[in-house]
Amino acid sequence: MSKEQKYWKFHGGVHPEFHKKESTTRPIATLKLPKRLIIPIQQHIGAIPELLVKKGDYVFKGQMIAQMHKDQLGSTLHAPSSGTIASIEKHSIPHPSTLEDLCIELILDGQDDWGDCQLEAIKDFEQCDNTKLLERIENAGLVGLGGAAFPSFVKVNSSVKQGIETLVINAAECEPYITCDDLLMRERADEIIDGIRILIKLLNPKQCLIGIEDNKPEAIAAIQQASKSFDKIQVCAIPTLYPSGGEKQLIKILTGKEVAVGGIALDLGILCHNVATCCAMYKAIVKGEPLISRIVTITGDGVKQPKNIEALIGTPVSDLVAQAGGYTSKAQRLIMGGPMMGITLSNDNTPMVKASNCFLVASTASLQQAHSIHASQAQMPCIRCGKCMQACPAKLLPQQLYWHTQAKDFERVAEHKLNSCIECGCCDFVCPSHIPLVSYFRFAKSEIRAQEKLLEKSNLSRKRHEFLEFRKAREKQERDEKRRKHKEALQKKKAAMAAKKAANGGTSANDPKADAIKAALARVKAKKIAREAQVKSGH
């Protein structure tokens, strides 16, 4: 399907050097089994799953090793290959916090043995029950492979419940250097389309738009070929402009709609999924393989043979680099993700995770733009030139945000809508004063969050205190009320008795109590007499 499609523009954006060619010359390689895997237990947005294995356990390939509780946001985890669990302890993970987290160290036996852990292959998904498909998506540990690692089941399930109009497939891949989606589309277009068809079956949207930046003509052609016979699927070759692969930006480009501040795509009747996630969905359902591997780009002038590798989750970066020919002398920075939004890693012992789309090993010089003699120049004061504002895809005023952040006037920063900042790095990229704006904004965001938490806490304790005071007052009032009623009742009784006494003229002749006593006495007497008589007659 290549109907004339109208595209909208989002504000700003930049054209960094894309460096895609380096890693697209070679086909996707399959990594030979590494000796060990380091599998972080939490690789997704949400809660920490519950471990199902312990140290010393033997696990099969595809065996579930960590599970989510029902109704919790999160995802399950499977052993990527067979072997023995050597340890479960803290290890460095690829996370911006640079903190360590709990990881399963799995020593592989080289058998790559599924045991009986492979899931049932659902070849004919078109005839399959939706509940079963959803269950599979949940059990296969699928998360968004674009980088955010949001649990796919939660996203799909809420879309099924609410119903959507448009399914957007994000294949823009706008970050420089990264080509894993590009190669995936070139080589496995049919699998991707099958994955998309599964989503279409589940959601029954009116249309499905696949957004691919037009710097990937091979991928566009492959997907177009594969989707030819499906009317709902439409391939959209969008202009190359960073960050068109941002979910909100892509939705704007393809549909002209803006996801509201603080809202999600579903509010507009749109579900957006990454193209690699669709392929993983295909694998999970049609092949019965949970998410245990993904395609990752190893690139940059710091590796000898930049390429894309299909590797097991948990493979240490050093193994991936070895597969890409090893380091060159220029290896100065190790970045997970791209040069605009990636995070640097301090060592290559770190494992790849479900969210790892690229490892970029590069010299600092190559990361700077070519011909840039001044790029290494020191930071200068902001001259309010407004280049950042022109580049900002969120339509913010980075120059003002920076000004107020510097003054630590976080209230003003919040007023300037810092929470809409997606940290895409465009402002930083264009700044002629070379101010690390995104770093300032991250700092401001964390400060604002801290302040909000503090405010929340003090609000809560104020509420608690107020409730305590209220309760004390209420109890006192209740006590007083009770006491008053009691007193009143007593007084009434007394008054009634006094009135009665007065009415009976002080005598108790008709007093029922006295009569009763008399009657009882008479009964006792009669009984006594009767007993005595019995005793006598018995003798």
Place this chain on the structure above:
Amino acid sequence: MEFETDSSPFTGSTSNIASIMRQVLYALIPGIAVMFFFYGWGVLINIILAIVIALSFEVISLWLRKRPIKPFLSDYSAVVTACLFALTIPPLAPWWILMVGLFFAIVIAKHLYGGLGYNPFNPAMIGFAVLIVSFPLQMTQWIQPHFMDGYLPSLLESLHIVFNGFEVFYNLDQWDAMTMATPLDDVKIELKAGHYFSEIMQTRPYGLVSGKAWEWISLSYLIGGLWLLYKGIINWRIPVSLLFALAMTATIFGWIEPDTHPSSLFHLFSGATMLGAFFIATDPVSASTTPRGQLFYGASIGFFIYVIRTWGNYPDAVAFSVLIMNMSVPMIDYFTQPRVFGAKSEKKS
């Protein structure tokens, strides 16, 4: 293997402040060339002297403020300030005029407020404003353009005049004869004298729409400004809104009373209108920075230029209009924040 860590993004652009400032200087070249053609060596002496003085003040200020000297000296911002300032000073003005003006521009307006990027007011205009208030005589004596009497002092003579005063060569009457008010001033005086604008245009030695020299100078600034727009150094909003507002105001008043109000073309091509629109009001540090704010800022300057030129007592109005609006920038910026992506289109309360 261990790696250094850092925070994204890791890649950056090629532009820097120095390159921006250099482009501004290049864009001034046509204007400077035309001014040199009409007013002779005094123009270049002003510029060179201003650059030397400005850089000296810059170095001293940086040194006193214990700031690194090299990066700030090589950012060309002081050179741009010096050039813009020099172009507003009459050629052959005494050297100390430049000295006093640049002291206020660089030391007071720029460094006392925190240096590059922190000055709320346009430094060159502060220098100019101080001078026009303090030394109105020296600041209004523009030498006659060379086509008027065909004579301009030579380089040596010019240097003598600048450093030792015109008295070296001329007596006061001769000097008075050599200098004249700018067309802006001249028209104002003539209008006050009861002449009609159309009459003035015909009887005075003017060009097509304004002073013979000034319309060419303005045109060359316009060309330089368009080049800056083309290069993306400045944004269209401030210059366009400024020129539009000035032209519209002039047109409206001209329509009400054409005889006593100069035409809009006269306003656009007189005095510092073009220099102000493209080079001074667009100084990013002291200008409004939001899209809507820039429109308002530019239009207000254009309006004030007309008001001060028409009813004020000063020969030109760009400096004061720019300074007035500089003051309002924080407020303008606050109230003209653009709608962020995904925000409701309703007006914010």
